Amino acid sequence: MSKVATFLCVLLLSHQTLCDGNETSENSIPEEKMYDDYRLPTSITPENYKLEIITQLNDTQGFGFSGVVWITMNVNAFADNITLHMKNLTIESDKVQLFELPQVTANDSMIEKSSRDYEKSLNEERKIRKIQYVPKHDYMIIYPAKILSKFRKYVVKIPFEGDLDTSLIGYYRSSYFDKKAQKKIWLAVTQFEPTHAREAFPCFDEPEMKATFDISLVHHKMYNSLSNMPLKESKEMEKIEDFVVDTFETTVPMSTYLVAYCVSDFEYKEATVKMKDDVKFRIYARRDAMDQVDYAAEVGPKVLKFYEDYFKIKFPLPKIDMIAIPDFGAGAMENWGLITYRETALLYRANASTLSAKHRVAEVIAHELAHQWFGNLVTMKWWTDLWLNEGFATYVASLGVAYLHPEWKSLDEESVDNTLHIFKFDALKASHPVSVTIGHPNQISQIFDAISYSKGSCIIRMMHKFLGEESFQIGVSNYLKKHEYANAKQDDLWAALTEVAHSQQSLPNELSVKEIMDTWTLQVGYPIIKVHRNYDENSAEITQTRYLSDRFKTRSDVEFCWWIPLTYVDSETREFNVSHAQDWMKCGKENIPEMKRIENLPDKDQWVIFNAQLSGLYKIQYDRWNYKLIVKTLNSENFKNIHQINRAQLIDDAMDLAWVGEQDYGIALAMINYLRQEDEYIPWKSALDNLRSVNRLLIRSELYGVFKAYVQHVLEPIYEKVGGISEPSKSERLDAVKHQSMICGxxxxxxxxxxxEKSVELFARWMKETEPDHVNPVPLNLRSVVYCSAIRMGKEAEWLFLWTRYINSNVGAEKSLIISSLSCSREQWLLGRYLDWSLNSTLVRKQDAASVFGGVAREEIGFHLAKNFFFEKIDAIHQTLSPDTSRISRFIKPLAEQMSTEKDIHELKELVTVKHKVFEKSTLGVKQALETVELNNQWKLNTYMDFSRRLNRMMARNFDYSLEDDEQEEAKAI
Known part of the structure; x- marks a missing residue:
C-alpha cells in the first residue's frame, strides 16, 4: 500500500470506508469522539444470532444467567470496528473471539450444528486488538487488528453473564406462591421493548437491525422453557447435573426487541378453536390459574383468523404461545410467537372477573395479535414511528373485539373513549406529535403514551372513514405485503394508501394521503373549527385554529393548519351515518389555513352539527343561535334526533370551550341538564368525565355544596332507571353494564x-359469610362500587376484611379491583400504612405500586397524604422503580390533577429542580404534570366565578334552566 493510500486509510477510518488488510495501532484512532452518536453505524449489520443461555433459578445458589452469542454479520462497507449494544452484563474481553466466514458456505447449514461443530466450521480466527465500552450509549466496540473486508461475513463470539433481578425489564425473575406445594416458585422471563435486549445478550439493539435467531435455553429439568419458535429438541446436559438444553427452531427475520424466552414450571392449555395450516395456539399460566385460561384459548385463534382474512396475509409462524406473568411492568408485549401478558390482561374467571375485565382481556389479546402484522411483520425503522405499531394495533384491536363480541356494541364506545381522552391530553402545550423525533434511546419509553396509542388510533379511524372500507383495507394489505420482514416509515404507508385511493377514486387525484395525514402526525395538537352561520344566505364560514387548554396562548401556539375532512348533518335529514368527507378544510401555501364557505345549509329554524359521529379528530364551536337550536332539541323529547356520539361530542366541546373561557358555562350546563332524560352510556360518560375535572377543583371550595346538589339533581332519574345497586344489569351489551356501574359509582x-345504604348492607352480608373467598353476595359487575363505598363508610374491620380477600385471591382482575377499592378509606392512618405497603414488594407487587398511589391521591382524604408521601419519600419511590424510573410520571400525574394553587406550582417545581436526577427519565411527564397544575390554577382564578354564578343561579331556580333565562339574568347583571 502506498504512503498516500495509508494516509487516506487513517484519515477516513472514522467514516468506515477503509482499505482491506490495513493493520491499525491502538493510538491511531480518537475512539471516544468517533462514537458520540446514539445510533449504530450501518457499515455492519447482523444476519443471524446463535444464542445459548444458562438460567439459574435457585434461592440458595442465587439468581443469574450466563451465555454465549455468536453473531453472524454482514460487512456493508470497510470497517475498522464492530459497534454493538451491551448493558449491565459481565464480559471477559479476552474471551471474545472474531472469525471470518468462508466465502462459499451456506450460513443456514452451519447454524444447525452444535456449538463445538459450529466453531470448527468457521474460518481462521481474526485477532482482536482492543475492546472498548461506552456506557453513555451502551456500546461495546470491538477493534479487530485488521480492517474488515467489504461484502464479507464475520462471526463474533461473546460469552457473557448477568443477574436475574426483579427490575421487570431485560431478562428478569418473577415469582408466585404455589398453594398446592405451599412454597414460592420462581420463573425467568424477558421484556426487551424498547431497548432492553442489550441487558440480556450483546446485540445490535435497534429495530431496523433485523436478523434470524437460533436460541438454546439451558435450565434445571424441573422447569420448561419457551421462545419465539417451536421447540426442536430437548436433551440432558452432560456437564451440568439435572439440567437440560432446549433448542428452538430458527426464527424469521425480526428485531431484537421482539425476541423472547421464558423458563418456568407453567402449564398450558391448547386452544379449542383450530387454526388452518396447523398453527398451534397455547395459553400458559401458573398451575393455580389454569382454570382462567379458557376465554383466551377461545378468542385468541378467532381474532387471529379475523386478521388473516382482513389483511389477506397468513400468520407466518407455526405457533403462538400466550403466557400470563405474575410480575409484568407493561400490560402485555407482542413478542413474535411468544406473547407475554400481565395476569389481568390474559386471565379471566367468570364468577370473579367483571364484564369490563373480560372486555379488557379481549382488547389486549386483539391488540397484541394485531402487532403480529403491525410491528412484527413490518416494523418501524426507528422509534419516531412507534405510533405505526401502537396506533394501528389499538385501532385494529377495536375492529377485532367488535368481530369477537358483536353483542357488546363496543366499537362506538372505544372510539369515543379514545377521542375524548385525547382531546384532554393533546390540548396541553407539553403534548408531542404522533410521529415524534427521538434523540437518545432513553427518551423512547416516554412516548409509550396516549398520543402513540389513542391519538394514533383516532387518526387512523379518521383516515379509514374518509378513504372508505375497501380502499383502506386493500391499501393496508398492500403495505404489509410490500414491506414484510422489513422496516418501513409512515410515508411508505401513505404511498400504499394513496395508490389504492386514486385507483378506487376514493380520494381526488390531486390529493395524496401524505399531504393530509402529515398535518395530523407531524404537528402537535388538533384543531377546533369555528362555524359562523349566515342565516340570511343559508351558508356558513368556517375557520380553524389549534385548541389549547391554556387560555393564555400566544399566536405561535395556535398557528397550525390541518387538512380536515368535514362532515355535517342538519335537523331535517339527520344523516349521521355519513363517513366520507363531504368537503375539506385545506391548507394553503406555507401551511396557512384557508377559510371555508359552506353553501346550501338549512333554514334558520334548523340546527347544523358538524363532525358526524366524531369521524374526525376536531372540536367545533358554533354561533349562539345554532347552539340554542341544539340545546332546545336536547332538552325536548326529540333529543335522540341527535346521534348519541354527537350528544357526547356536544357536551365535551362545550365544557372544554367553557374551561378556557372561550364560551360561557351557560351553554355547557344547559346541555348537561338534558341528561335527566338520557339513558345511553356514551353521552353520560362524556358529561361525567368533564364534571370530574370540575369536581376535583371544587371539592375544597365553598361552592362544593351547590355543585353536589346539582350533580344529585342530574343523577337522580338515571340512578333509578339503571336499577341502582339492587338490580344488576342483565344486558349483554357492554355499554349497559358499564353505564350502570358508572352511574352507581x-x-x-x-x-x-x-x-x-345498599352498598354497605351488601358488604356487611359478605363479611358474615363463613367462606367469603368462595361466597360473595355482591353483584359481580357492581363490586367496584360496593367495595369502595363500604370502605369509605367503614373502619379498620372492613379494610382488613377486604385486604385479606386481596391476599387470598387467585384472580388478577379481582386483586386489581380490590387494590383500587382499598384506597377509598377515610381513615388517614390506614391510607398512610397502605402507601408504605405499596413500596414493599412482599405485600404489593412492584407492578401495582403506582396504582395504589394513584388511588389514594385521587381521594379527598388521601390527596394530602399522598402528596406528603411523594415529597418525603421520593428517593424510596425512585429506588423501588429503578431501573425503569420513567414510570415515576405515573405518580406525579394523579397528584397534579388535584393541585391548583400558586403554592402547589412552586412546591412541585422546587421538588423537580432539587431532585432533577430522579426525574431525568420522565421529563415529558413532568412537563405535562406542571402544566396541568398551572391550568387548574388558571381555572380557579379566571373561570371559577363564571361557573359559580351560573350554578348558583340554577340552584335558585331549583335547577330548572334554559339559555333564554340565563341570558336575561346576564343582561340584568350588566
Whole structure:
C-alpha cells in the first residue's frame, strides 16, 4: 500500500470506508469522539444470532444467567470496528473471539450444528486488538487488528453473564406462591421493548437491525422453557447435573426487541378453536390459574383468523404461545410467537372477573395479535414511528373485539373513549406529535403514551372513514405485503394508501394521503373549527385554529393548519351515518389555513352539527343561535334526533370551550341538564368525565355544596332507571353494564338514592359469610362500587376484611379491583400504612405500586397524604422503580390533577429542580404534570366565578334552566 493510500486509510477510518488488510495501532484512532452518536453505524449489520443461555433459578445458589452469542454479520462497507449494544452484563474481553466466514458456505447449514461443530466450521480466527465500552450509549466496540473486508461475513463470539433481578425489564425473575406445594416458585422471563435486549445478550439493539435467531435455553429439568419458535429438541446436559438444553427452531427475520424466552414450571392449555395450516395456539399460566385460561384459548385463534382474512396475509409462524406473568411492568408485549401478558390482561374467571375485565382481556389479546402484522411483520425503522405499531394495533384491536363480541356494541364506545381522552391530553402545550423525533434511546419509553396509542388510533379511524372500507383495507394489505420482514416509515404507508385511493377514486387525484395525514402526525395538537352561520344566505364560514387548554396562548401556539375532512348533518335529514368527507378544510401555501364557505345549509329554524359521529379528530364551536337550536332539541323529547356520539361530542366541546373561557358555562350546563332524560352510556360518560375535572377543583371550595346538589339533581332519574345497586344489569351489551356501574359509582359518591345504604348492607352480608373467598353476595359487575363505598363508610374491620380477600385471591382482575377499592378509606392512618405497603414488594407487587398511589391521591382524604408521601419519600419511590424510573410520571400525574394553587406550582417545581436526577427519565411527564397544575390554577382564578354564578343561579331556580333565562339574568347583571 502506498504512503498516500495509508494516509487516506487513517484519515477516513472514522467514516468506515477503509482499505482491506490495513493493520491499525491502538493510538491511531480518537475512539471516544468517533462514537458520540446514539445510533449504530450501518457499515455492519447482523444476519443471524446463535444464542445459548444458562438460567439459574435457585434461592440458595442465587439468581443469574450466563451465555454465549455468536453473531453472524454482514460487512456493508470497510470497517475498522464492530459497534454493538451491551448493558449491565459481565464480559471477559479476552474471551471474545472474531472469525471470518468462508466465502462459499451456506450460513443456514452451519447454524444447525452444535456449538463445538459450529466453531470448527468457521474460518481462521481474526485477532482482536482492543475492546472498548461506552456506557453513555451502551456500546461495546470491538477493534479487530485488521480492517474488515467489504461484502464479507464475520462471526463474533461473546460469552457473557448477568443477574436475574426483579427490575421487570431485560431478562428478569418473577415469582408466585404455589398453594398446592405451599412454597414460592420462581420463573425467568424477558421484556426487551424498547431497548432492553442489550441487558440480556450483546446485540445490535435497534429495530431496523433485523436478523434470524437460533436460541438454546439451558435450565434445571424441573422447569420448561419457551421462545419465539417451536421447540426442536430437548436433551440432558452432560456437564451440568439435572439440567437440560432446549433448542428452538430458527426464527424469521425480526428485531431484537421482539425476541423472547421464558423458563418456568407453567402449564398450558391448547386452544379449542383450530387454526388452518396447523398453527398451534397455547395459553400458559401458573398451575393455580389454569382454570382462567379458557376465554383466551377461545378468542385468541378467532381474532387471529379475523386478521388473516382482513389483511389477506397468513400468520407466518407455526405457533403462538400466550403466557400470563405474575410480575409484568407493561400490560402485555407482542413478542413474535411468544406473547407475554400481565395476569389481568390474559386471565379471566367468570364468577370473579367483571364484564369490563373480560372486555379488557379481549382488547389486549386483539391488540397484541394485531402487532403480529403491525410491528412484527413490518416494523418501524426507528422509534419516531412507534405510533405505526401502537396506533394501528389499538385501532385494529377495536375492529377485532367488535368481530369477537358483536353483542357488546363496543366499537362506538372505544372510539369515543379514545377521542375524548385525547382531546384532554393533546390540548396541553407539553403534548408531542404522533410521529415524534427521538434523540437518545432513553427518551423512547416516554412516548409509550396516549398520543402513540389513542391519538394514533383516532387518526387512523379518521383516515379509514374518509378513504372508505375497501380502499383502506386493500391499501393496508398492500403495505404489509410490500414491506414484510422489513422496516418501513409512515410515508411508505401513505404511498400504499394513496395508490389504492386514486385507483378506487376514493380520494381526488390531486390529493395524496401524505399531504393530509402529515398535518395530523407531524404537528402537535388538533384543531377546533369555528362555524359562523349566515342565516340570511343559508351558508356558513368556517375557520380553524389549534385548541389549547391554556387560555393564555400566544399566536405561535395556535398557528397550525390541518387538512380536515368535514362532515355535517342538519335537523331535517339527520344523516349521521355519513363517513366520507363531504368537503375539506385545506391548507394553503406555507401551511396557512384557508377559510371555508359552506353553501346550501338549512333554514334558520334548523340546527347544523358538524363532525358526524366524531369521524374526525376536531372540536367545533358554533354561533349562539345554532347552539340554542341544539340545546332546545336536547332538552325536548326529540333529543335522540341527535346521534348519541354527537350528544357526547356536544357536551365535551362545550365544557372544554367553557374551561378556557372561550364560551360561557351557560351553554355547557344547559346541555348537561338534558341528561335527566338520557339513558345511553356514551353521552353520560362524556358529561361525567368533564364534571370530574370540575369536581376535583371544587371539592375544597365553598361552592362544593351547590355543585353536589346539582350533580344529585342530574343523577337522580338515571340512578333509578339503571336499577341502582339492587338490580344488576342483565344486558349483554357492554355499554349497559358499564353505564350502570358508572352511574352507581357517582351516585354513591354524591349520596343519591339508596346507593350507599345498599352498598354497605351488601358488604356487611359478605363479611358474615363463613367462606367469603368462595361466597360473595355482591353483584359481580357492581363490586367496584360496593367495595369502595363500604370502605369509605367503614373502619379498620372492613379494610382488613377486604385486604385479606386481596391476599387470598387467585384472580388478577379481582386483586386489581380490590387494590383500587382499598384506597377509598377515610381513615388517614390506614391510607398512610397502605402507601408504605405499596413500596414493599412482599405485600404489593412492584407492578401495582403506582396504582395504589394513584388511588389514594385521587381521594379527598388521601390527596394530602399522598402528596406528603411523594415529597418525603421520593428517593424510596425512585429506588423501588429503578431501573425503569420513567414510570415515576405515573405518580406525579394523579397528584397534579388535584393541585391548583400558586403554592402547589412552586412546591412541585422546587421538588423537580432539587431532585432533577430522579426525574431525568420522565421529563415529558413532568412537563405535562406542571402544566396541568398551572391550568387548574388558571381555572380557579379566571373561570371559577363564571361557573359559580351560573350554578348558583340554577340552584335558585331549583335547577330548572334554559339559555333564554340565563341570558336575561346576564343582561340584568350588566
Amino acid at each position: 357517582w351516585s354513591c359518591r354524591f349520596g343519591v338514592g339508596d346507593c350507599v
